[in-house]
Amino acid sequence: METHRLVFTEDLNPYGFLFGGRLLSWADEASYIAANQDYPKCRFVTIGMDKVEFRHSVKNGAILTIVSEQVRKGTTSITYSVTIYSSHESPDMPIFTTNVTFVNVDESGNKRPL
């Protein structure tokens, strides 16, 4: 699944670049939407995100492309890779990558098979 975000002033940190927490939130949300589309009957919560590194600062006005793809299916969990590109950088050079894992839970919050 591919989605986009436009970086606004309210997304920036005090130095004038995109706040890292906002990027993590968008990565989580995009992969959640992908998982929800792939498994519409499941109720997913995020259990973990792999190591994250911020090696490219992102400026105001950048259009981000967020690509989420399923990379692993377990018993109760599902993992999505998230790759983010910026319109201010080369189109073949991601500015951020990680994996996000979700667990399928019941109405009481207990894990259950996919």
Ligand SMILES: CCCCCCCCCCCCCCCC(=O)SCCNC(=O)CCNC(=O)[C@H](O)C(C)(C)COP(=O)(O)OP(=O)(O)OC[C@H]1O[C@@H](n2cnc3c(N)ncnc32)[C@H](O)[C@@H]1OP(=O)(O)O
């Ligand atoms: C009525 C109204 C309806 C409204 C409808 C609205 C719909 C609109 C919804 C929007 C919603 C957005 C959703 C956002 C997503 C959150 O923001 S969720 C909020 C943050 N997350 C949480 O609160 C989850 C808290 N964690 C937990 O409750 C428990 O850890 C869980 C999830 C029940 C799992 O139980 P556990 O005993 O800790 O799990 P455990 O057996 O260790 O591992 C379970 C699986 O996870 C894997 N795993 C464990 N740790 C890790 C790790 N660190 N990394 C990767 N995998 C791991 C295990 O390998 C295992 O996989 P399987 O082999 O079964 O496939």
